[in-house]
Amino acid sequence: MSFARESLLVAAKDLRIEARSRVTLYQVLPFGVVVLLLFAFALDPDRGQLSRVAPGLFWVAVLLAALLAVSRAFAIEIDNGARDGLRLSGLDPAAIFVGKAAAVAAELVVLELVLGVGVFLLYDVELRSAGLLVVAALAATVGVAATGTLYGVLVAGLRARETLAPVLVLPVVTPVMLGATRAWEAGLDGAPSEGWPWVALLGLFALLYGALGTLVFGPLLEET
Amino acid sequence: MSLVVRLRSAVCLLDRYPALAGADLDVERGDVLLLSGANGAGKTTLLRLLAGLVSLQSGTAEVLGHDLARDRRGARRELALLGHETACYDDLTARENLRFAVEAAGKPAADADAALERVGLARRADVRHGRLSAGQRRRLALAGALARQPRLLLLDEPHAGLDGEGRAVLDDAVRAAPMAGTTVIIASHELDRARALATREVEVVAGQCVARPAEWELARA
Numbered sequence: 001m002s003f004a005r006e007s008l009l010v011a012a013k014d015l016r017i018e019a020r021s022r023v024t025l026y027q028v029l030p031f032g033v034v035v036l037l038l039f040a041f042a043l044d045p046d047r048g049q050l051s052r053v054a055p056g057l058f059w060v061a062v063l064l065a066a067l068l069a070v071s072r073a074f075a076i077e078i079d080n081g082a083r084d085g086l087r088l089s090g091l092d093p094a095a096i097f098v099g100k101a102a103a104v105a106a107e108l109v110v111l112e113l114v115l116g117v118g119v120f121l122l123y124d125v126e127l128r129s130a131g132l133l134v135v136a137a138l139a140a141t142v143g144v145a146a147t148g149t150l151y152g153v154l155v156a157g158l159r160a161r162e163t164l165a166p167v168l169v170l171p172v173v174t175p176v177m178l179g180a181t182r183a184w185e186a187g188l189d190g191a192p193s194e195g196w197p198w199v200a201l202l203g204l205f206a207l208l209y210g211a212l213g214t215l216v217f218g219p220l221l222e223e224t
Numbered sequence: 225m226s227l228v229v230r231l232r233s234a235v236c237l238l239d240r241y242p243a244l245a246g247a248d249l250d251v252e253r254g255d256v257l258l259l260s261g262a263n264g265a266g267k268t269t270l271l272r273l274l275a276g277l278v279s280l281q282s283g284t285a286e287v288l289g290h291d292l293a294r295d296r297r298g299a300r301r302e303l304a305l306l307g308h309e310t311a312c313y314d315d316l317t318a319r320e321n322l323r324f325a326v327e328a329a330g331k332p333a334a335d336a337d338a339a340l341e342r343v344g345l346a347r348r349a350d351v352r353h354g355r356l357s358a359g360q361r362r363r364l365a366l367a368g369a370l371a372r373q374p375r376l377l378l379l380d381e382p383h384a385g386l387d388g389e390g391r392a393v394l395d396d397a398v399r400a401a402p403m404a405g406t407t408v409i410i411a412s413h414e415l416d417r418a419r420a421l422a423t424r425e426v427e428v429v430a431g432q433c434v435a436r437p438a439e440w441e442l443a444r445a
Contacts, residue, residue, distance in 0.1 A: 001330050013316070013324050020315040020352070076313060080353070084277055085311025085368075089328035090301040222296075223279075 003098075006091050010099025014073060015106060023072050024107045032065035032115050040122045054123035055184035059177055061115055062108065063144065067166050069107045070148035073100050074156040083156070086221070093218030097149060101213065105145035112137055129192035136183035136195065139202035143176045146209040153220045175205050226253040228376055228407040229274060231433075233283035236269050243269035245431030246283065251409060254402040258418045259411040261428035267411035268308070270428060271378045274409070275305040288375055301329070303376040304369035308384075310361045311368070314354030318345055318364050321353055325368045339371035340364075343393050358385050363393070370397055377401055379410045383417055395421060 001009075018024050039057045043050045077083040086096060116137075119125060127133070151169045155161040179201040186195030229251035236244040243266050251257050259267045272278045274287050276296030285292040290299040312321040322336035340346050343363040348356060356364065362385045369377060379398070383391050398421045401408045411428075412418035419425065427434045 001327070006328070009324065009327055013313070016320065017313055017315045076315075079314055081307060081309030081311045082313055084305075084307065084309070085325065087277065088275060088300050088303075088305060088311070089325065090297070090330070091328050 003092060003095050006095035007098040007102060010091065010096050011102040011106070014076070014100060014103035017076050018072070018103070018107060021076075024069060024110070028065050028068045028072070028107065029111055029114055031068060032061045032111050033118060035061040035064055036115055036118045036122060050123050051125045051189065054119050054125045055188060056177075056181045057123070058115060058119050058184065059140070059180045062112055062140075063170065063173060063177060065111055065115075066104070066108055066144050066148055067169060069104050069111070070145075070152045070169070071162060071165055073104050073149065074152045074161070077156065083221075093221055094214040096221065097153075097213045097217035098210075100152075101142075101145045101149040101210070104148060105141050108141045108145060109138075112141065125188045127188060128190070129187045129195070132187035132192050132195045132199070133184060136180055136187065136199045136202060139199055139206050140176050140180035140183075142206035143202055143209055144173055146206060146213050147173050147176075150209060150213045150217065150220075153217060176202060179205070227251065227286075228253050228255070228288055229409070230286040231273075231283070232285075234273065234285055235281040235283050236266075236273055236278050236431075237281045238269060238278070242281075242431055243278075244273065247428075247431060247433045249426065249433045251407060253405070253407055256398060256402060256408045256410070256421055256423045258415075258422035258425040259409060259428055260413075260415060260418075260425055263413075265428040266431040267428045268380055269431075270433075271305065271307070271380050271409065271411055274376070275303060275378055276300055277305075302374060303378060304372045304374035305378040305380070306365055306369045306382055307380045310353070310365040312353040312361070312364060315352060317350050317352050318356065318360075319349040321364065322368055322371060326371045329372045331371065331373065335371050335373075336367075339367040342370065342397075343367040344389060359387050359390055362386050363390050366390075366394060366397070373404075373406075375406060377406050377408045379408065379412075381412055381414075382410060383412065383414050391417070 077086060148169055151165060155164045158164060179198040183195040183198040186192055227250055229249060231247055231249040234244050234247040235242060261267050269278060273285060276292050276299055280293060287299040288302045292299060319336060322339060323333045326336045327333055340349050343366055345363050348360060382394055398408050410418050425436055427436050
């Protein structure tokens with residue numbers, strides 16, 4: 001079976017489980033929306049300030065919700081010893097990494113669409129370059145999904161995984177937070193041309209962690 | 225002699241405790257080997273070692289010609305393990321769980337339906353794993369192991385949790401395995417039942433394998 005087909009098999013399996021359990025729909029998505037609303041309430045007296053910080057608040061909400069999605073991606077492998085099944089499946093570990101990261105990325109895209117609409121409704125922002133926002137969001141999503149999947153498997157076998165994952169992942173995705181926020185600032189209220197260098201940074205980050213994940217996911221799956 | 229398993233001085237540590245303490249074992253192609261022994265003797269660890277799920281601390285382990293220290297994946301492609309847990313996903317149906325396992329092993333998805341039929345779960349194919357009874361889950365796990373058409377089948381307490389019909393299905397599968405070129409290793413406490421299936425027996429004692437031409441073997445000879 002080809003690498004792409006193996007990746008697709010894992011991604012389809014994870015997405016089917018999410019569609020059935022509806023954890024993303026009932027827990028991750030509402031969590032992201034609540035974070036956006038909290039910020040809106042906290043900064044409501046000054047609508048100007050709210051629109052200025054909207055990109056940062058959007059990406060904070062996305063990253064916090066992403067932690068739940070990543071945690072869930074590995075929680076499903078714990079029950080019934082499914083992780084052993086995955087190890088014994090014969091699938092290429094790199095394909096498992098790509099498949100799981102792709103499933104997380106797909107969930108994040110849905111999350112970003114909903115939160116994006118929320119930002120426009122709640123934060124009174126203007127749109128200068130939709131293309132910049134979309135490309136930046138896609139690059140950031142791949143970076144967050146790859147990083148989260150890599151650190152997710154690292155802590156999956158630990159008792160303290162729920163608390164350890166955010167401590168490990170959030171500092172690592174700081175460049176994504178920074179790059180995506182700057183790119184969105186340029187795409188919303190700034191000069192779009194200033195956003196593209198940040199998109200390049202996001203693309204580089206996604207590439208780096210994608211490559212790292214395909215290399216080390218296998219040993220981490222075996223030994224953690 | 226065609227060796228499917230070759231262990232030499234195998235040592236495995238679990239939480240610093242030597243679960244296997246210098247085990248030696250040879251298993252030939254077509255054998256149905258019974259691993260007997262007390263609780264905690266190391267039977268499950270031995271099966272997990274052969275499946276490449278635990279690492280060797282020292283010694284050597286070859287399974288189906290693959291050195292487990294260097295090529296666990298190669299061995300895994302050709303074996304199946306029925307362990308204490310089902311390794312299935314609660315939110316997927318029996319058919320979906322099986323299709324994932326079968327397709328991951330590079331087999332056609334249709335094999336999943338045939339395996340469900342074989343273990344008597346065809347009518348429960350569209351029920352989620354989380355809603356199956358314990359015995360049905362065991363049957364599903366057995367179907368998953370059989371559907372991979374492994375050259376080495378590792379069974380850890382395979383009769384546990386199965387009803388009479390399920391046990392019969394399992395026993396038939398084990399009896400048919402050597403004819404299909406499959407070698408079987410069974411760890412069990414249900415010795416009478418397992419001995420009726422086995423061609424030889426090894427007792428695991430304190431992490432070591434002790435070959436015993438037991439009374440039942442001598443009687444059969």
